[in-house]
Amino acid sequence: MFALVDVNNMYVSCERVFRPSLIGRPVVVLSNNDGACIARSNEAKDLGVKMAQPWFEVRHLERSAGLIALSANFELYGDMSSRMMTLAARYAPRQEIYSIDECFLDFEGVRGDLVDIGRDLRRTVLQWTGLPTSVGIGPTKTLAKLANHVAKTADRKPGTYPSSVAQVCHFGQMSRAELDDIMRRTEVGSVWGVGRKTTARLTEGGIRTVLDLVHADVSSLRRQFSVVLEKTVLELRGTSCLDVDDAPAPNQQIMCSRSFGEPATELAALTEIVSGFASRVAEKLRAQQSVAGAVRVFITTSPFRRKDAQHSPSITMLVRPTSDTRVLIAAAVRGLEGMYRPGFNYVKAGVMLVDLGSQAQSQGELDLFTTASEPSVDDTREATARLMTAVDALNQRFGFGAVAVASTVQQGQAARYASKQERRSPRYTTRLAEMAVARA
DNA sequence: TCTGGGGTCCTAGGACCC
């Protein structure tokens, strides 16, 4: 049996832990640049705020309905997440951390009533971290996901499902008839792996509910869609195709991209921005002990600014596999210089590291352009590694940017283009100076 | 005025090989 544990409205719930006055009120958390709603409390959902909806479209609800908007505080959410994950991990021999707010548990070998275990997990996480969770249990990961959806919906919208499955829902304990009933009440788009496009095509073919999908012909689905959907259907029927992955491979690409606080037109400003993004991805790269063989850079104008001329170039720069911030910045900037054109309002940029390999493997390899007879090769490599380790340690301790390559700050303009975060809450759990203070 | 950021996997099609 598998469980899927997830935090209800994660970002909003994290904010509420430290500001209980937000409880019961409509709250949204905004994306970088305070652009769009990326998390909504149940009250905000009831007001009709949609996922990823632009803030300016719902802003009027601030006055008319008391909607509260906060800037995303990822440092806080990341820390709360790791506390929650640590607690959840105690309940099963294997855990897969699937996203910032969800994990799968594999109950193989676990004895006892899984519903009781699920309820205990919920209680403990709530008491120790303040975060409300839902738990779905089923014989496959896809069914556990679906059970989680049912647990959450039953809690939020009474009457949709039997009240007994609210908060913790265990499909493995149900009769076929009970399960069919739930699947009949659930839209096919709620299934993990069935997105907007697939939903539209399935509906067109008369497949509207989860039960319809379970009864559909797999081989024709495979032909019309893909093996992905075929697996999904098999999983819904109880045949496990996906295992809990408790030792995920390192990422195959690492990206940093962001929209600017205001459009940038000058190469100098873009150079500074892109250099900053390159430092960030380089740090992430070293954190997973990888090296990159290529750097992809893009800049883009805004398709929403209809009257602006559009230009959205991208380029991939090859490098000798490295994790050296200086090399990666240099490659990114060279790429930028090659594709930049004056006269455009660029609103967003990004740097992506691809062609990743393991650091250990790349060590000792010489590239075509270096000969083994050069005495300095190993010394240089060693010196670079030590320098980067020192930079990472300093930035870890004093905050990202404490030590930086000069090109990231040369113009001193980065702040001007930085994303707006006008409503960010304190980083209560990760910065001493921002800790919550209790007053008598 | 204002429209997220970070990932994965699959597939189709082209280049290239013998």
Next chain:
DNA sequence: TCTGGGGTCCTAGGACCC
């Protein structure tokens, strides 16, 4: 007029996830 066939590798693009 007739214009191989089977294989691999790579890339771009699409769909999905949170």
